Amino acid sequence: MSTETLGQFAFYSLAALVLLPAVFVVTTRNLVHAGFWLLPTLIGVAGLYALLQAHLFVPVQVLIYVGAILVLILFALMLTRDVMDPRERQTNGLVGWAALICGTGAFVAGHVLFRHAWPSPALKPDGPHAQAAALGAALIGRYALIFEAASVILLAALVVAIVIAKAPPSHAQPKPCGETDP
Amino acid sequence: MIGLPHYLVVSAALLGIGVFGALTRRNAIAMLMGVELMLNAANLNFLAFWRFLSPKAMEPQVFVLIGFTIAAAEAAIGLAVVLNVYREYGTVNLDKIAELKG
Numbered sequence: 001m002s003t004e005t006l007g008q009f010a011f012y013s014l015a016a017l018v019l020l021p022a023v024f025v026v027t028t029r030n031l032v033h034a035g036f037w038l039l040p041t042l043i044g045v046a047g048l049y050a051l052l053q054a055h056l057f058v059p060v061q062v063l064i065y066v067g068a069i070l071v072l073i074l075f076a077l078m079l080t081r082d083v084m085d086p087r088e089r090q091t092n093g094l095v096g097w098a099a100l101i102c103g104t105g106a107f108v109a110g111h112v113l114f115r116h117a118w119p120s121p122a123l124k125p126d127g128p129h130a131q132a133a134a135l136g137a138a139l140i141g142r143y144a145l146i147f148e149a150a151s152v153i154l155l156a157a158l159v160v161a162i163v164i165a166k167a168p169p170s171h172a173q174p175k176p177c178g179e180t181d182p
Numbered sequence: 183m184i185g186l187p188h189y190l191v192v193s194a195a196l197l198g199i200g201v202f203g204a205l206t207r208r209n210a211i212a213m214l215m216g217v218e219l220m221l222n223a224a225n226l227n228f229l230a231f232w233r234f235l236s237p238k239a240m241e242p243q244v245f246v247l248i249g250f251t252i253a254a255a256e257a258a259i260g261l262a263v264v265l266n267v268y269r270e271y272g273t274v275n276l277d278k279i280a281e282l283k284g
Contacts (some may be wrong), residue, residue: 026203106198
């Protein structure tokens with residue numbers, strides 16, 4: 001098997017690994033299963049990053065998305081799941097329109113992007129070490145301000161998340177579903 | 183030969199699936215899962231353009247790094263809000279949280 005065939009095989013299997021579970025993520029009735037279907041999608045995206053030779057972002061994707069965000073989502077699902085019966089309908093009345101609009105939009109975008117005459121790649125990316133070194137130099141050099149702004153945003157977001165999610169004062173009793181405020 | 187268009191098609195499909203999930207889910211957390219899919223599609227697009235159009239430039243990688251940061255912040259704040267809503271209303275069903283509806 002030639003390298004090119006191998007590359008095509010890797011790309012198409014990773015694309016299937018990303019897209020098929022993604023469909024289950026948005027359609028499965030059992031939300032915990034939907035959360036677990038995110039796992040192959042996120043791993044598949046990490047694999048596509050590896051195919052794109054963005055070596056640094058493969059472990060970053062696995063650590064941040066699979067290690068942090070997915071665990072956060074599963075925790076939130078398990079903390080709130082008692083009210084969502086898996087046998088209950090999990091979608092609102094928009095399904096038809098949403099499927100039409102998203103399907104048409106994705107098809108048109110994909111068609112236009114696929115037909116566009118993109119310039120063929122002239123250069124090859126650097127190796128993993130040179131890439132990481134260049135990214136690090138860019139982050140403390142030219143893009144230091146953006147980097148600092150991102151870290152401030154992240155810090156502020158996490159502090160706000162803790163404040164919002166903190167237990168309410170004891171006099172505020174949780175209201176049962178359906179009752180309005182007096 | 184796998185080129186830029188193939189990645190862009192995968193990314194467009196992933197974005198479409200994410201938008202569908204965000205629009206149709208009744209559970210707030212499931213809606214956030216759709217948003218995560220959309221953010222993944224955006225990052226995939228950035229890296230595909232980086233790889234095939236300007237592999238020596240560092241801007242796309244910086245963008246993707248910022249994108250990861252934004253995704254983490256969005257997940258943290260979104261889930262904190264959802265937990266608080268659950269505590270207040272006893273549900274995360276977006277159809278039932280309609281106090282501001284006129």
